[in-house]
Amino acid sequence: MFYWFLKVFALGPLLKTVFRPWVEGLENVPREGPAILVSNHLSFSDSVWLPLVVPRRITFPAKIEYFIGTGIKGRLTALFFRGIGQVPIDRAGGRASQIALDAGLRILQRGDLFGIYPEGTRSPDGRLYKGKTGVARLALASGAPVLPVAMIGTDKMQPPGKALPKLMRPGVRIGKPLDFSRYEGMEDDRFVLRSVTDEIMYELMELSGQEYVDIYAQRSKEDSQAKRRAVESGDRPASGSGSGDATTTDRPEEPGSAVRKAS
Template sequence: MINLITKLVLKPVAKAVYRPVIEGLENVPRDGGVILASNHLSFIDSVVIPLTAPRQVFFLAKAEYFTGTGVKGALSRAFFGAINAVPVERGTYRSAQASLESALEILRDGKAFGIYPEGTRSLDGRLYRGKTGVAWLALTAGVPVVPVALEGPEQILPVGKRIPRLRKVTVRFGEPLHFSELHGQARTAKARRQVTDEVMAAIQALSGQETAEVYNERPMAA
């Protein structure tokens, strides 16, 4: 029922209101496991990609989005369920590994999985160095990676804002990247770094962003 609501209600309404520019839909395989690796500019990215992709895309989301109580909690569960978000615990090495295992299960089920190699949102618009989880997944599952570039979602929902604004957004799906020659080398740091760097280069070619040669770390709490 939720998937039907997404297809018949959320997608048409979102496209009618925001009129997104979508390029390269033919580059997304219509079946089989595939990773959609995107730049990350806004919280709303995980809404934009599932609503513009030609197939269901699954993302990981904080478990807290699914555990709220009352009307607010019910609405949160319904919304994140509608965009195929999968609840995971975060914050420790063990939870990070569990997140990768959850993503691997999605890929082995022949589904599309969305990931942000930068790890967290870019607050200055630059493209930060990719973390190697995307490579571990691609090499372990033996699936292609489709680079994705988003432009404009940070204008729809800027950091600190709760109400989306009417702004244009562009979504570009690049040609799939295949790493068959490296399959089975997921435990090798050099192979993971090579794959990750190729994925980030493809994202940059699509987005045109200035690159930052450092990781994008979450700001420390005051």
């Protein structure tokens, strides 16, 4: 109930009036029944604009720290994240992925929409990074259609570290549903999971126009931090370190290629 109050009567109209977000492909979102909205991730505000332009509620997983803060700021933060349809996920103990997938499966089984970022974290430089296979496992386990979603310009609107967005129009581009029913019952096959994930990332690349980088975004962030620390300490980065991998810009493999390689 509070979600709809915030979206329809409070936050939604204000944001739409001030920022005028545009959306393409809204007709691809089913009017009822489950679907997985799989999006690139450029900015903190991505989880605001996508639910704002889609008439149905979209639930995203969010780290539990957003929900357990103390004081007025902590309570307001928790209220905001619940209001935009996010559910808390405890990422302690290294089980974050499975916990998020279990939550997503329950939401889909209710016939609702679930949103997920396959890169696992925000892009550090605006490029599209390698997808994690959890999204494929969720798609195969649930049987729900997958809608690729490209957020456009949100990284320029609210770059990492900026608390307030710039006054410009964000865009949301929603692609046609992807059907992976041909892989039913194969959610434990790692080659199938990689093939499905690469197909999804290929669609995201086509929708967003982003350059694709064939490493994980978190790895790129860690390499950049290591290089920065090395420069600050006066050390020279080791030759052949992982930091060079961030320049790898191969396209995601064509659908089914990972399966063919395994055969």
